[in-house]
Amino acid sequence: MTTQPSTHAQSVNNQFDPQAAAYLASPVHAAGPDLARARELVAGVAQAGDVALDLGCGAGHLAFNLAPSFARMVALDASQGMLDTVRDAAAAKGLGNIVTELAAAEDLPFADGRFAVTATRYSAHHWGHVAKAMQAMRRVTRPGGYVLVIDIESSMIPLVDTHIQSFEFLRDHSHVRDYTGGEWRALFAAAGIELIEHALWPTRMEFVSWVERMRTPPDKIRMIRALQLQAPQEVRDALAIEEDGSFTLQTGLFWGRVAG
């Protein structure tokens, strides 16, 4: 019998805790042009002694890329399994300045203005309260500091957006929402963070590894394939849906500054 999670946070934990090794090995997460741009952006603003935060660090790929620019990098996640993997992988990479913290993005256990840069990658679409988490990111970023958000960016076309959210939710019931560029602009503005840069890259999801990473049950895989086969031409074109179910989403990068 399947255990029913009682809260969204528990559902996220059930999904991710056993999957840390899969996320460490995932090519979608380990590489990507967004990581190169993120490294450039933080290297351009980091000063001696600065401390940075990666929220929803998963197996740690963003933290590994940003850590060399900072005196200390705090890798935060709601999953202890992910943090154990980050600790071991950081040691193996010789990144001695990474420390881990078990906490929720919405409830950050840090003093106001503690970080020069707060960053997150491929995690925000799981957050139960994204607006609250954005406020928390702004609070712990020092005046004049920077906020970096990288995540799957949904389509401004409602028909395409509905299909993206449906595929994602069937694949992983801890999925909340891939936000559109317009929604991210509104979230930055509401949190009082000035958006400075927005970039977008196509990201191909190879179907088999995409569902295996989240241990999607066979009945849900069949539902995703049925939705893909029935999808109207506009959706098949927008998502470049392939014969084996692989498809292409967009990775959005948002770089903002806290008034200082």
Ligand SMILES: C[S@@+](CC[C@H](N)C(=O)[O-])C[C@H]1O[C@@H](n2cnc3c(N)ncnc32)[C@H](O)[C@@H]1O
């Ligand atoms: C896909 S993984 C992150 C990938 C990683 N950032 C990278 O660059 O490879 C998503 C992570 O977000 C974490 N997460 C989801 N909701 C969270 C929340 N509200 N607070 C903190 N972590 C959360 C999950 O536990 C999971 O480890």
